[in-house]
Amino acid sequence: LSIPSIGVFDSGIGGLTVVKELFASIPHARIVYFGDTARLPYGTKSVATVRRYAEEDTELLLQHNVGLIVVACNTVSAVALDVVERLAGTVPVIGMIEPAAHEAVQVTQSGKIGIIGTQATIASGAYESAIASAAAAAGKTVSTYAQACPLFVPLAEEGWQDHEVARLAAKTYLMSLVEAGIDTLILGCTHYPVLADVIQETVGAKVHLINSGAVAARQVHAAHLAQTVNDADHLFMVSDLPSRFRTLGERFLGRSLPTMHEVVFKEAWILRRSA
Amino acid sequence: LSIPSIGVFDSGIGGLTVVKELFASIPHARIVYFGDTARLPYGTKSVATVRRYAEEDTELLLQHNVGLIVVACNTVSAVALDVVERLAGTVPVIGMIEPAAHEAVQVTQSGKIGIIGTQATIASGAYESAIASAAAAAGKTVSTYAQACPLFVPLAEEGWQDHEVARLAAKTYLMSLVEAGIDTLILGCTHYPVLADVIQETVGAKVHLINSGAVAARQVHAAHLAQTVNDADHLFMVSDLPSRFRTLGERFLGRSLPTMHEVVFKEAWILRRSA
Numbered sequence: 001l002s003i004p005s006i007g008v009f010d011s012g013i014g015g016l017t018v019v020k021e022l023f024a025s026i027p028h029a030r031i032v033y034f035g036d037t038a039r040l041p042y043g044t045k046s047v048a049t050v051r052r053y054a055e056e057d058t059e060l061l062l063q064h065n066v067g068l069i070v071v072a073c074n075t076v077s078a079v080a081l082d083v084v085e086r087l088a089g090t091v092p093v094i095g096m097i098e099p100a101a102h103e104a105v106q107v108t109q110s111g112k113i114g115i116i117g118t119q120a121t122i123a124s125g126a127y128e129s130a131i132a133s134a135a136a137a138a139g140k141t142v143s144t145y146a147q148a149c150p151l152f153v154p155l156a157e158e159g160w161q162d163h164e165v166a167r168l169a170a171k172t173y174l175m176s177l178v179e180a181g182i183d184t185l186i187l188g189c190t191h192y193p194v195l196a197d198v199i200q201e202t203v204g205a206k207v208h209l210i211n212s213g214a215v216a217a218r219q220v221h222a223a224h225l226a227q228t229v230n231d232a233d234h235l236f237m238v239s240d241l242p243s244r245f246r247t248l249g250e251r252f253l254g255r256s257l258p259t260m261h262e263v264v265f266k267e268a269w270i271l272r273r274s275a
Numbered sequence: 276l277s278i279p280s281i282g283v284f285d286s287g288i289g290g291l292t293v294v295k296e297l298f299a300s301i302p303h304a305r306i307v308y309f310g311d312t313a314r315l316p317y318g319t320k321s322v323a324t325v326r327r328y329a330e331e332d333t334e335l336l337l338q339h340n341v342g343l344i345v346v347a348c349n350t351v352s353a354v355a356l357d358v359v360e361r362l363a364g365t366v367p368v369i370g371m372i373e374p375a376a377h378e379a380v381q382v383t384q385s386g387k388i389g390i391i392g393t394q395a396t397i398a399s400g401a402y403e404s405a406i407a408s409a410a411a412a413a414g415k416t417v418s419t420y421a422q423a424c425p426l427f428v429p430l431a432e433e434g435w436q437d438h439e440v441a442r443l444a445a446k447t448y449l450m451s452l453v454e455a456g457i458d459t460l461i462l463g464c465t466h467y468p469v470l471a472d473v474i475q476e477t478v479g480a481k482v483h484l485i486n487s488g489a490v491a492a493r494q495v496h497a498a499h500l501a502q503t504v505n506d507a508d509h510l511f512m513v514s515d516l517p518s519r520f521r522t523l524g525e526r527f528l529g530r531s532l533p534t535m536h537e538v539v540f541k542e543a544w545i546l547r548r549s550a
Contacts, residue, residue, distance in 0.1 A: 038324050039314045044432075049313050049515045052539070151440070154429040157319075165426070165443045172440065240324045264327070 005030035005235075006220065007066030009057045012040035012238075013245055014153075014190030015072030016252035018096075021217030022070070023255070031234045032064045038239035038264070041153055042075045043118020043189065050120060054080035058087045060263065064235060070220060071095045074188045074212060075118050078126035099219045100186050100212035101130035105138050107208050108184040114177040114203075115146040117188030122148040127188055145180045149173045149189075156194040157248070166195060170202040178203055186210045194252065237261045280305035280510075281495065282341030284332045287315035287513075288520055289428075289465030290347030291527035293371075296492030297345070298530070306509045307339045313514035313539070316428055317350045318393020318464065325395060329355035333362045335538065339510060345495060346370045349463045349487060350393050353401035374494045375461050375487035376405030380413050382483050383459040389452040389478075390421040392463030397423040402463055420455045424448045424464075431469040432523070441470060445477040453478055461485045469527065512536045 006022065008015055012035045019031055034057055036042075042050050054076045061069055069088055071077045076084070077095035085093045104113045115127045128144050135142045151169045160166050177185065185207050187193060193211050200209060238245045242260035249257050281297065283290055287310045294306055309332055311317075317325050329351045336344055344363055346352045351359070352370035360368045379388045390402045403419050410417045426444045435441050452460065460482050462468060468486050475484060513520045517535035524532050 038320060045313060046516045046519075150433050151426070151429055151435075154426055158425050160426075163447070165440055165447065168440045168443060172438070241321045244321075 005032045005064070005066050007032045007034075007061035007064065007069045008072050009034040009036070009061055009069075009076075010072040010190060011035070011042035011053075011075065012037045013157075013249055013252055015213075016249050017190050017193045017211070018070060018072035018213035018217055020253050020255075021211075021214045022220060023253075025217055026220065031236070032061060032066050033234070033236045034060055034263070035236075035238040035245060037241050037245060041118070042073060043120050043153065044150065045120065047079045047120065047124075050075055051080040051083050054083045055087060058084045060237070062087065062091070067091060068220065069093045070216065072190055072213060072216075074190060075120045078117070078121040078124040078188075094216055094219055096188070096190070096212040096216050097126050097130050098134075099215040100188065100210050101127055102134045103210050103215045104184050104186050105131060105134040105140055105142060107210065108140075108142060110181060110183040111140065111142045112180060112182045112184070113142055113144050114174075114180070114182035114185040114207075115144055115188050116149050116152075116173070116177075116185065116192065116199075117146075118153070119148045119150055121188055122146050127186060143180075145177050145182055147173055147177055149192075152189065152195055153191045156191040159251075161195050161198060166198045167202070170195070170198050174199070174202045182207060184208045184210065186212060188212055234258050235261065237263050239263055280307045280339070280341050282307045282309075282336035282339065282344045283347050284309040284311070284336055284344075284351075285347040285465060286310070286317035286328075286350065287312045288432075288524055288527055290488075291524050292465050292468045292486070293345060293347035293488035293492055295528050295530075296486075296489045297495060298528075300492055301495065306511075307336060307341050308509070308511045309335055309538070310511075310513040310520060312516050312520060316393070317348060318395050318428065319425065320395065322354045322395065322399070325350055326355040326358050329358050330362060333359045335512070337362065337366070342366060343495065344368045345491065347465055347488060347491075349465060350395045353392070353396040353399040353463075369491055369494055371463070371465070371487040371491050372401050372405045373409075374490040375463065375485050376402055377409045378485050378490045379459050379461050380406060380409040380415055380417060382485065383415075383417060385456060385458040386415065386417040387455060387457045387459070388417055388419050389449075389455070389457035389460040389482075390419055390463050391424050391427075391448070391452075391460065391467065391474075392421075393428070394423045394425055396463055397421050402461060418455075420452050420457055422448055422452055424467075427464065427470055428466045431466040434526075436470050436473060441473045442477070445470070445473050449474070449477045457482060459483045459485065461487060463487055509533050510536065512538050514538055 074096045077097045081095045242262050349371045352372045356370045430441050517537045
């Protein structure tokens with residue numbers, strides 16, 4: 001089974017934490033990446049808008065001969081995976097939710113699993129459903145505790161992962177999960193691994209953190225063989241600020257990025273509906 | 276001089292702090308508002324992208340018979356006012372920068388003026404230029420101290436304006452302005468009036484805060500007569516989450532909002548350039 005390339009998309013830069021894992025586990029895969037930096041963030045927007053963006057992002061990747069699509073955005077994975085799958089047809093699609101849910105059910109001892117993510121991801125209840133299915137399949141009883149953490153994305157983007165402000169925000173958001181006695185916590189947003197240290201410090205060293213991107217990347221590894229490619233073969237596209245993406249991206253990715261390409265929309269306003 | 280209506284646009288909800296002032300100073304004006312909630316924020320995006328969005332937003336307002344356009348977004352005012360003016364033709368355009376710069380020069384005693392805003396606004400140097408012009412016209416000598424505060428927008432949106440996290444972030448961002456001895460501080464982003472209390476507390480009671488939206492709204496009042504309209508005549512449009520806009524918006528506006536209308540783009544990706 002030969003893969004022309006692995007398509008990866010995210011609302012912006014967070015998906016590079018997934019690419020980092022793909023590079024580690026499948027060093028010779030060709031990556032076609034799209035970060036929608038002109039319209040980020042997705043996690044504060046409506047389900048209808050995220051589904052429309054997911055459709056457009058998928059169409060862009062499909063134009064570039066991808067043999068597999070990794071939805072490196074938890075928000076899209078939570079509310080629009082069906083949109084991506086429908087468009088992708090026979091091209092396999094891997095989202096962030098199911099692999100992490102499965103891992104959390106395997107790992108938990110107490111059966112108390114915490115979930116953190118964007119407002120849209122948490123509101124969707126997608127992790128709770130996936131965890132319930134995985135628990136049923138494993139014959140385990142689990143409880144879930146979910147918390148949206150809207151400030152974690154801007155904190156990661158600001159580079160304040162070691163700042164007292166991050167510590168205080170983490171304490172505010174995670175207090176109730178700690179009190180609930182979770183022993184496993186899903187980092188349900190691709191930005192959150194950047195804040196892993198302060199999150200671990202806040203919930204305590206005994207709580208097992210699950211990096212949804214890393215778990216999903218392992219699933220890619222298990223499922224697919226890859227061609228050998230050169231660094232120059234990768235294609236990285238963003239809808240805004242390619243140079244900022246490159247600079248910040250190297251922090252997320254832990255290595256240098258190839259040439260960045262920029263894409264834009266051709267747009268015209270139309271009145272959709274009133275509410 | 277009769278105005279069919281006052282067009283106001285912003286990247287999202289922050290522009291309502293300007294509408295609040297317009298309602299106070301010109302209670303009978305008809306407002307046509309657009310908040311680009313599907314693509315917010317603007318302040319972290321490139322000049323090219325903000326200029327493109329400003330063009331599209333202006334075209335939308337011009338479709339609704341506006342007799343005056345208020346650019347209630349400091350980022351657009353800083354990097355794309357010429358785009359709005361060119362499209363608007365004979366329709367007058369009022370931005371956020373020049374009125375606040377003029378006010379700051381009038382108010383300062385020490386001649387030390389602080390400026391806070393988004394990354395894009397601060398990087399543009401637009402306030403510094405406008406202050407230099409106003410100071411030259413007034414025969415005053417002033418120095419400026421600028422600071423981008425990227426976390427202030429998400430903090431205002433999270434409703435954490437009284438939270439310890441906001442206090443700590445304010446201290447981190449504003450410390451250098453306090454040490455520079457400013458006596459006047461321009462709130463160069465329409466979200467910041469929501470954080471006015473914590474900002475005032477941080478910089479000290481003697482520092483004069485300038486609300487750029489309020490100052491610009493006074494300029495509208497001075498320049499234009501308005502028709503008498505009913506509440507139902509106003510038109511409020513957003514590109515995403517109309518109901519969240521309404522709920523949050525009442526905090527920004529201090530009164531209830533009429534029916535919200537939603538607009539969307541018709542879009543197709545095109546590859547623009549590489550970098």
